[in-house]
Amino acid sequence: MIIKNKITLIILLISLVVLTFSVQIKAEGSDDVVPDIKFGKQTYFPGDEFTMSLRLSGDNLNTLTTKGVEVVLEYDHFNFELLNNSPEKDLMNSYIDFTNKFNSINKSDNKQNIRVAYFNITNPVTIKNGANIINVKFKVKKDAKPGIKRFVLKPFGLVDTQFKVYHVNNDEAFTRTLEILSSDLKRPSAGLKTFNDVDIKHWAKVYIDKLVERKVVMGVDSNNFKPQNNVTRAQFAAFIVRALELDLIDYKGEFKDVKAGEWYDKLVATAVKSKIIEGMGAGRFEPNSNITREQMCAMIMRAYEYINGLETKGYVSKYKNRFSDMKDISSWAQDYVKGANVLGIVNGMSDTKFIPKSNSLREQAAAIIYKFLKASNLD
Numbered sequence: 001m002i003i004k005n006k007i008t009l010i011i012l013l014i015s016l017v018v019l020t021f022s023v024q025i026k027a028e029g030s031d032d033v034v035p036d037i038k039f040g041k042q043t044y045f046p047g048d049e050f051t052m053s054l055r056l057s058g059d060n061l062n063t064l065t066t067k068g069v070e071v072v073l074e075y076d077h078f079n080f081e082l083l084n085n086s087p088e089k090d091l092m093n094s095y096i097d098f099t100n101k102f103n104s105i106n107k108s109d110n111k112q113n114i115r116v117a118y119f120n121i122t123n124p125v126t127i128k129n130g131a132n133i134i135n136v137k138f139k140v141k142k143d144a145k146p147g148i149k150r151f152v153l154k155p156f157g158l159v160d161t162q163f164k165v166y167h168v169n170n171d172e173a174f175t176r177t178l179e180i181l182s183s184d185l186k187r188p189s190a191g192l193k194t195f196n197d198v199d200i201k202h203w204a205k206v207y208i209d210k211l212v213e214r215k216v217v218m219g220v221d222s223n224n225f226k227p228q229n230n231v232t233r234a235q236f237a238a239f240i241v242r243a244l245e246l247d248l249i250d251y252k253g254e255f256k257d258v259k260a261g262e263w264y265d266k267l268v269a270t271a272v273k274s275k276i277i278e279g280m281g282a283g284r285f286e287p288n289s290n291i292t293r294e295q296m297c298a299m300i301m302r303a304y305e306y307i308n309g310l311e312t313k314g315y316v317s318k319y320k321n322r323f324s325d326m327k328d329i330s331s332w333a334q335d336y337v338k339g340a341n342v343l344g345i346v347n348g349m350s351d352t353k354f355i356p357k358s359n360s361l362r363e364q365a366a367a368i369i370y371k372f373l374k375a376s377n378l379d
Contacts, residue, residue, distance in 0.1 A: 032058065032166070032167050032168075032169075032170060033056050033057070033058040033061065033064075033127075033158060033166045033167065033168045033169070034056070034057045034058060034168075034169065035054065035055070035056055035057075035153055035168055035169050035174045036054075036055050036056075036057065036176075036247075037052060037053065037054055037151055037153065037174070037176035038052070038053045038055070038176075038245045039051075039052055039053075039176075039178045040214055040245075040378065041213065041214050041215070042178050042179060043178065043179045043180075043181050044140050044178065044179075044180060044181070045140065045180070045181050045182075045183055045185075045186045046140050046141065046142050046143065046144045046180065046183050047139070047140060047142050047183075048139070048140045049083055049137070049138070049139050049140075050137075050138055050139075050140075051135050051136065051137055051138070051377060051378050051379065052135070052136045052138055052151060053132045053134075053135045053136075053378060054071065054073070054132065054133055054134050054135075054136075054153065055130060055131060055132045055133065055307075056127060056129075056130075056131075056133060056168070057129055057130050058129060058166065059129075060166075061127045061128065061129035061130075062126065062127075062128060062129045063126070064126065064127045064158060064160050064166055065124045065125065065126045065127075065160055065161050066124055066125060066127065066158050066159055066160055066161065067119065067120060067121050067124045067125075067161060068117075068118065068119045068120075068159070069096060069098075069117065069118045069119075069125065069127075069133070069158065070115070070116070070117040070118075070119075070156060071114075071115070071116050071117075071133070071134065071153070071154075071156060072113050072114070072115045072153075072154040072156070073113065073114045073115075073136070073151060073152065073153055073154070074106075074111045074112065074113050074114075074150075074151070074152040074154065075112055075113075075114065075138075075150075075151050075152075076112070076149050076150065076151075077105075077111075077112030078141075078144075078145075079140065079141055079144040079145060079149055079180060080138050080139070080140060080141065080144070080149070081138070081139055081141055082103055082136070082137065082138065082139070083137035083138060083139045084137065087101040087102060087103045087114075088101060089137070090103075090136060090137040090138075091103070091114060091116055091134060091136055092134065092135045092136070092137070092377045093134065094131060094132045094133055094134060094135065094308050094309055094310070094377075095125075095128055095131060095133070095308060095309030095310055096118050096125050096133050096134070096309075097118065098116040098117060098118050098134065099117065099118055099119065099120070100115075100116065100117040100118075101114075101115075101116050102114070102115040102116075103115075113154075114136060116134055124161055127158060128309035130274060130306060130307070131306060131307055131308060131309035132307055132308065132309075132376075132378075133309075135376075135377040135378065137377075140180055144180050145180065146179075146180050146181055146182045147179065147180060148177050148178075148179050149177060149178060149179070149180060150175055150176075150177050151175070151176050151177070151178075152173050152174070152175050153168075153169070153173065153174040153175075154173055155168070155169070155171050155172055155173055156168055157171065194208060194209050194212055194219075194225070195208075195219055195223060195224055195225040196223045196224055197224050197225055197226065197227065198225050198227055202227065202363075203363075204227060204363040204364075204366055204367050206370075207363075207366040207367045207369075207370040207371075208225060208227070208363070208366045210370055210379075211239075211243070211366050211369060211370060214242075214243070215242065216239055216242045216243045216369060217239055217242075217362075217365075217366055217369070225362065226362060227361065227362050227363035227366075228361050228362070228363060229361065229362050230290040230291075230359045230360070230361060230362075231290065231291050231296075231359075231360050231361065231362055231364075231365045232287060232288050232289060232290060232291060233277075233285065233286055233287055233288075233289055233290075233291045233295065234258075234262075234264040234267070234268060234285075234287035234288065235264075235291075235365075236291045236296060236299060236360070236365055237264070237267055237268055237271045237276065237277050237299065238264055238267045239365060239369050240271065240276055240299060240300065240303045240369065240372075241267045241270050241271055241274075241276075242267075243369050243372070243373055243378075244274075244303065244306075244307055244378075246270050246271075246274060247270070248266040248267065248269075248270050249266065249269050249270050249273055250266060250269065251265035251266055251268065251269040252269065254268065254269060254272050254285075255268070255279055255283060255284055255285040255287075256283045256284060257283075257284045257285060257286065257287065258285050258287055262287070264287060268285060268287065271299075274303070274306050275302055275305075275306060276299055276302045276303045276306060277299055277302070278298075290359040290360075291359065291360050291365075292356065292357050292358065292359060292360065293346075293349075293354065293355060293356050293357070293358050293359075293360050293364075294329050294330055294333035294336070294337060294354075294356035294357070295333070296346075296360045296365065296368065297333060297336040297337045297339075297340045297345075297346055298332070298333050298336045300336075300340060300345060300346075300368060300369075300372050301335075301336040301339050301340050301345075302336075303372065304339075304340075304343070304345075304372060304375065304376060307376055307378075308376055312335050312336060312339040313335065313339075315338070315339040315342040315343060316335050316338045316339055316342070318342045319338035319339075319341060319342055322341060322348065322351075322352065323337070323341075323348055323352065323353065323354040324352045324353065325352075325353050325354055325355065325356070326354070328354075328355075328356055328357070329354065329356040330356070333356065337354060337356065340368075343375040344371060344374075344375060345368055345371045345372050345375055346368055346371075
């Protein structure tokens with residue numbers, strides 16, 4: 001990316017000096033930041049497309065405000081390539097508006113590196129706990145060799161505006177792997193029926209197939225999906241946690257009607273920690289109650305806020321008064337419904353009706369989860 005003017009160059013140089021000096025002074029009691037890299041799933045075939053996401057977690061994030069962030073990621077350019085061969089298109093910002101994006105060979109070791117940087121003295125950015133800081137669109141090359149492939153996040157630190165240093169992965173490189181499978185193992189998918197009750201013309205088939213492939217949803221048995229069955233609150237929370245590939249945590253009795261040892265206990269605990277779900281009041285979650293359409297919007301938009309580091313209110317003003325039954329939507333859910341509609345995650349049950357108190361069906365839930373991933377650049 002070409003720096004357009006001298007002022008930008010001066011600001012960038014000053015920021016680099018400040019960041020370099022700050023890293024050298026390393027304040028005592030610095031806090032660790034844990035990185036993670038996600039791929040949607042762990043195996044791909046030659047020709048497949050996928051999104052790699054980098055997220056940062058730490059107990060003291062959400063208060064870490066910095067004037068500079070620079071991230072370098074090494075990948076295997078013999079087997080992977082940027083989807084559009086364009087850093088501007090393929091290196092997608094989340095809540096950090098990276099001002100510099102590069103995809104180049106490091107001449108010292110002949111490794112392909114993605115490099116993104118944000119430096120702004122007058123407009124610091126706050127690092128959001130758990131949110132993706134960048135998503136990268138990749139394609140597996142058609143002549144890619146099968147096997148385990150590495151993605152390496154190079155060591156870097158974060159320095160807040162008080163010059164306190166946060167060490168990412170203890171100042172060490174962080175590696176994640178995925179596997180490329182042989183094309184010989186790939187079965188044809190055109191016209192394939194995933195389930196007996198989801199035929200090729202079913203309106204939600206593409207969404208169901210995508211989520212089954214990513215192990216987000218599954219059938220009620222090996223042959224049937226039951227697309228028009230209701231979805232419980234626990235099931236929908238589970239869909240979201242799996243879709244975002246969140247690391248599960250132990251359940252610690254967050255709700256009095258969620259018993260330890262239930263299939264969903266850790267999924268619920270993880271969703272609570274990520275502020276994706278809230279209770280129904282009086283310490284209850286009602287895990288086995290059917291989820292309504294407005295409740296579903298609330299969960300999905302909280303998940304959107306969490307993983308993207310963005311707020312629902314930023315989209316509410318763009319709502320076009322589509323639903324004539326907005327008055328029937330609970331006041332606490334109206335902004336969530338508006339935001340989800342603006343983002344293209346949910347539609348009405350008709351052109352003008354949302355019907356907020358109606359129960360959500362499994363086919364609808366699959367469509368909404370996939371559209372949420374697409375809106376978050378995670379499809």
